[in-house]
Amino acid sequence: MSNNLTRRKFINNSGAIAAGSLVVPSLSTFASSLQAQAKLKVAMVGTGIRGTSFWGRRVAQNYSNELEFVGFCDRNEGRAKLANKLVGVDCPSFTDFDLMMTTVKPDLLIVTTMDSTHHEYIIRGLGYGINVITEKPLTTDEVKCQAILDAEKKSGKKVIVGFNYRYGILFTAIKEQIATQKIGDLTSVDFHWYLNTYHGASYFRRWHGERDKGGTLLVHKATHHFDLLNWFIDSDPVEVFAYGSLEHYGSNNTFRGEKCRNCAYTDKCKFYWDITKDKRSMELYVENEKYDGYIRDNCLWREEIDIYDKMAVQIKYANNVSVSYSLTTYSPYEGWRIAFNGMNGRIDSWEDIPWRQEEKVNQAELHAKEMNQETKREDARYDEIIVMQNWKDYELIKVKHSGSGHGGGDSRLQDKIFKTPDMADPLKHSAGTRDGAFSILIGIAARKSIEEKRPVRIEELTDLVPMAKRQV
Numbered sequence: 512m513s514n515n516l517t518r519r520k521f522i523n524n525s526g527a528i529a530a531g532s533l534v535v536p537s538l539s540t541f542a543s544s545l546q547a548q549a550k551l552k553v554a555m556v557g558t559g560i561r562g563t564s565f566w567g568r569r570v571a572q573n574y575s576n577e578l579e580f581v582g583f584c585d586r587n588e589g590r591a592k593l594a595n596k597l598v599g600v601d602c603p604s605f606t607d608f609d610l611m612m613t614t615v616k617p618d619l620l621i622v623t624t625m626d627s628t629h630h631e632y633i634i635r636g637l638g639y640g641i642n643v644i645t646e647k648p649l650t651t652d653e654v655k656c657q658a659i660l661d662a663e664k665k666s667g668k669k670v671i672v673g674f675n676y677r678y679g680i681l682f683t684a685i686k687e688q689i690a691t692q693k694i695g696d697l698t699s700v701d702f703h704w705y706l707n708t709y710h711g712a713s714y715f716r717r718w719h720g721e722r723d724k725g726g727t728l729l730v731h732k733a734t735h736h737f738d739l740l741n742w743f744i745d746s747d748p749v750e751v752f753a754y755g756s757l758e759h760y761g762s763n764n765t766f767r768g769e770k771c772r773n774c775a776y777t778d779k780c781k782f783y784w785d786i787t788k789d790k791r792s793m794e795l796y797v798e799n800e801k802y803d804g805y806i807r808d809n810c811l812w813r814e815e816i817d818i819y820d821k822m823a824v825q826i827k828y829a830n831n832v833s834v835s836y837s838l839t840t841y842s843p844y845e846g847w848r849i850a851f852n853g854m855n856g857r858i859d860s861w862e863d864i865p866w867r868q869e870e871k872v873n874q875a876e877l878h879a880k881e882m883n884q885e886t887k888r889e890d891a892r893y894d895e896i897i898v899m900q901n902w903k904d905y906e907l908i909k910v911k912h913s914g915s916g917h918g919g920g921d922s923r924l925q926d927k928i929f930k931t932p933d934m935a936d937p938l939k940h941s942a943g944t945r946d947g948a949f950s951i952l953i954g955i956a957a958r959k960s961i962e963e964k965r966p967v968r969i970e971e972l973t974d975l976v977p978m979a980k981r982q983v
């Protein structure tokens with residue numbers, strides 16, 4: 512058996528599922544002998560910014576011993592062709608998915624298309640008998656979620672969900688404090704996430720602003736946060752109640768243009784964004800508008816925006832922990848706060864709350880840095896965790912701040928998948944499709960709760976049964 516076949520067999524037979532848990536001993540065990548051998552053949556569908564940068568260029572540069580890109584597919588012909596240049600490789604590009612799959616016969620498919628289309632390619636990829644890595648969210652509604660779970664079961668192959676936040680340095684340090692029972696058994700959690708007027712607004716400029724494309728930010732964005740909660744609490748959600756409204760963006764403004772580029776209100780609109788100054792966005796989006804009409808600098812005030820910009824969610828877990836979560840999208844600063852109440856104490860942590868930091872943070876620069884999905888940045892700051900046990904003084908834990916993508920989670924996730932899959936996993940960073948599903952099911956239940964004005968049971972949505980102890 513050639514090493515190529517051996518590696519393919521390992522990939523195909525990998526027992527664990529999601530981000531980080533892809534068991535591909537061939538990738539590590541045979542790493543040294545791979546150079547002369549054929550490599551794992553990887554195809555990608557969805558060659559937008561996340562595909563070409565994080566799963567494209569970064570992977571091609573860092574894991575060239577283990578894999579090679581063999582095909583790119585996008586419904587936009589221009590972006591499909593551009594992928595080679597952006598990723599820095601040379602392979603055929605397609606607009607026809609089946610033609611790509613039958614022509615290049617990949618061992619692994621990476622899905623980085625618009626959220627509402629993930630299920631289509633995940634299911635078709637599994638149908639070709641290979642494992643699939645998909646970007647979050649797993650999908651955008653419960654019917655598609657069930658279809659993915661069924662297809663995975665039927666195929667015997669695995670779907671890997673790209674949860675990067677779990678791997679962040681600060682989140683990992685918080686998980687350590689909880690897992691070591693510093694405050695005893697958890698009873699409740701407060702989690703509040705603030706998107707600033709740059710990052711928050713960016714979701715309303717394009718497809719994310721329409722619920723049939725991104726499933727609302729309760730799914731598109733909060734899937735990260737709900738996954739963190741599920742992981743911290745180590746239990747499955749059972750019931751969700753939520754409020755949500757659209758009060759800031761969309762039709763809430765008195766004026767609107769067609770798009771920023773030709774807007775008559777650039778002097779007046781605080782959210783004006785000159786895309787022509789952003790070389791990458793011009794190349795990736797503006798130059799390819801002619802193929803599909805995808806406008807990257809759409810007006811934030813357009814009438815068709817139908818997602819929430821303010822969300823509050825209550826979640827009850829199978830182990831009785833209750834959660835209060837909120838997400839806002841037009842905060843003057845970007846950051847989050849979390850607090851865990853336990854039987855024996857409390858843990859508090861936060862990130863990027865400006866007055867907690869010694870130096871001033873420029874919110875526009877902060878957003879630009881976070882959007883740069885390739886470079887590693889040095890950062891001298893520390894983040895803080897306060898652990899306070901009942902009747903005792905508090906303990907301040909300082910964690911070195913990571914300025915790299917998603918708190919350092921981006922690179923650690925990929926290393927775990929492609930370089931060190933066999934590494935011990937004491938904090939259970941590895942996640943399965945079960946985790947991918949439960950994180951979106953909270954958002955889907957929240958959406959349903961807002962629409963139907965009632966608490967929604969997670970069991971109503973798919974055949975997954977919530978367990979008091981999260982199953983890995």
Ligand SMILES: NC(=O)c1ccc[n+]([C@@H]2O[C@H](COP(=O)([O-])OP(=O)(O)OC[C@H]3O[C@@H](n4cnc5c(N)ncnc54)[C@H](O)[C@@H]3O)[C@@H](O)[C@H]2O)c1
Pocket residue numbers: 556557558559560561562584585586587590623624625626628646647648673675731917
């Ligand atoms: N984990 C993270 O932190 C993170 C960060 C950014 C984006 N993402 C995810 O990555 C995915 C891509 O996001 P993005 O920011 O690159 O978006 P994007 O709009 O830049 O790219 C999406 C690409 O998919 C293509 N596409 C859309 N529908 C398609 C279809 N039916 N068939 C084939 N191609 C299709 C578009 O033409 C576009 O090129 C999304 O699912 C998003 O949620 C995750």
